[in-house]
Amino acid sequence: MSDTDKPGEISASRPRPRTNPRRTPEAAQSGAAGRRRLSMVDVAAHAGVSIGTVSNVLNRPELVAEPTLLRVREAIKTLGFVPSAPARQLRAGTSRSVGIVVRDIGNPFFTEVLPGIEARLSQEQLLLVVCSSGDSLEKEAHHLQTLEQHRVAGILITPAGDDVGHLVELHRRGIGIVLLDRLGAGSQLCTAAVDNVRGGELAGRHLLSLGHRRIGFLNGPSIVRQCSDRRQGLFRAIRDAGLDPEDVVTEVSLPALTAQGGETGLDELLARTRPTALFCVNDMVALGALRGLERRGIAVPDEMAVMGYDDVEFAALLSPSLTSVRQPKHQLGQAAAELLLTDSRGDANHWHQEIVFQPELVVRASTSALPRSRDH
Amino acid sequence: MSDTDKPGEISASRPRPRTNPRRTPEAAQSGAAGRRRLSMVDVAAHAGVSIGTVSNVLNRPELVAEPTLLRVREAIKTLGFVPSAPARQLRAGTSRSVGIVVRDIGNPFFTEVLPGIEARLSQEQLLLVVCSSGDSLEKEAHHLQTLEQHRVAGILITPAGDDVGHLVELHRRGIGIVLLDRLGAGSQLCTAAVDNVRGGELAGRHLLSLGHRRIGFLNGPSIVRQCSDRRQGLFRAIRDAGLDPEDVVTEVSLPALTAQGGETGLDELLARTRPTALFCVNDMVALGALRGLERRGIAVPDEMAVMGYDDVEFAALLSPSLTSVRQPKHQLGQAAAELLLTDSRGDANHWHQEIVFQPELVVRASTSALPRSRDH
DNA sequence: TCCCGGGGTTGAAATGTTTCAATATTTTGT
């Protein structure tokens, strides 16, 4: 310990005697006044070793002799010492945590992706900090700023907006970044995603094959990439069938991709037109739409076919069971985590990878062929 | 880097050669070697002030003269300086983040409670770290340890196990703790919860009033407090009706409170007996049970009434719509956050509060009166 | 002229780790 410091002597020897230790080592030891958290020096004192050795016990036990090891571990246990992550991190420069910024934590899609991510990250002893942006650019920016301040090793993000410039900038400053479920920045950032254009196309083909020619589309704001991608796929399917998307689709842009948003979006749609089929940009929106349709007494699928997107866990058991586009969520999560790990290892010049999974159509009871009577 | 160190010279000239600046200010300025993150010294150099002043600009701008303030802010902006949370935290001893440990992030109940919590905490500029224990005591312990290492200001937790001793201990070490949705430790810790006994009772009364006398109960492990509380309420309702719970209830204890768990639990139940009603300890379990019943071709509610618990968002739209017990989730979240804020302010001797909300029965299509033909 | 007060700024200590060169101790080889 520094109890060899005789203050008088020191202040005599130095020009500016600023040394005023708030509490003497003895005070710290006796723990009388008490509430200081213990640190490695306490452990070291208790075990009769230096703090360097304590550090070695914690991080490189193979360097420490058996008896010392036991003694120090004993001290740690009896004292109840818990190392300080901030201090560790300050010294190391790098932290053992990564952040994930999702658009809406209330959407089961994300919570179903999460386990895949967590599984991989906890193997590496990484702490996952979950933030939800609620599709607000300000909130997203705030979360990113906080995460950067915390010097997280990396960030998984489904950006709320269209522009990824700020993320590229963040990456340039040394933080690993992986875009989750958001294609289209392949050359600049790593990405793990499901092909949303393809998914939209699957949905479109399905509805067309059932004979539908007037399709309502409850979509999100077009700056959300998933939304514009799915629309693009839908339109492609329609064009491939020799039709004009403008004639077939009535699109409503929802402010929020929630059940509530879906329900009010339905009202707006029905005030404009009465399609025979409804494509909802995700299952939560479809949930709200179904609720609205039930309220209005419009039968599904007889009077209106409805399909969702994501195939979340409850989709199969809705009334009626919901046709949807399934995404390999667990794999997506795992792949994203894997990418983040390599990206934040900071091999500055590794290639940005774009991992793309393929979606899959799942047909259930909520979509059926258009009855001839209502064919046009 | 430390090439300015001529060890021989220094160790010769000074008794204690502590000063070896790794990089000269010029080196920092030129940024040639590059990849060091910038710190307040860079800002200070750029603005021509001391780091103390930079700190003041950041934390107590009212102490700084106008022109200096502007100059420093300018420097911060042009340099793109981002303060280091770990360093700040190390010095301050306290952090701006709190943790929440939930049992299962995949359960919409939790994600529906979350917004209430976040709303309150982000007002205080606090970062919320979400962890999921998956009902594993080891995982929970690991999360708690990590959070303690990070010196979070407080922890919201729905404990996986029955014992809260370790949490009390944690609290004693100065971390704010609030139990979420887990009554019964009122004297030791703050709690925000919904009365689960009452909820179980509501469910029991409802099923009994419909004439059911053989009730299957898909419950979780009894060490999970919510589960034992709901059972207790169910049993109370049965006794109040002058019946013996042993005769009425067949209980299956699920390892996991998920849809998958519910589905396999149903198999186990039906292998033992064939009740007329099913009480599922939460809506996810009910989801799985419904899936299993559909697979077996057992009609709900005609051949078997089913009810869940939590009234999550999708419950109203399942096929058939699910009778459930509603909990005021948003309020619960807000109250919990509020408690945590007062608890972690560390007024050591404040009373531990227990805030209890009342649940509410929501009757839907999945439960109906027992047909006389099947009365026993 | 001197002293006082006060706003602005500075310098250095302190926070709890990790790292690593230097030293102390033990073992091995000859």
Place this chain on the structure above:
DNA sequence: ACAAAATATTGAAACATTTCAACCCCGGGA
């Protein structure tokens, strides 16, 4: 028995911030 090598431990610097006593400068009052 001695040098060399291997092993174990130590001491102090460094990480980026906050805090606070000390200092400087300037104007005003006695």
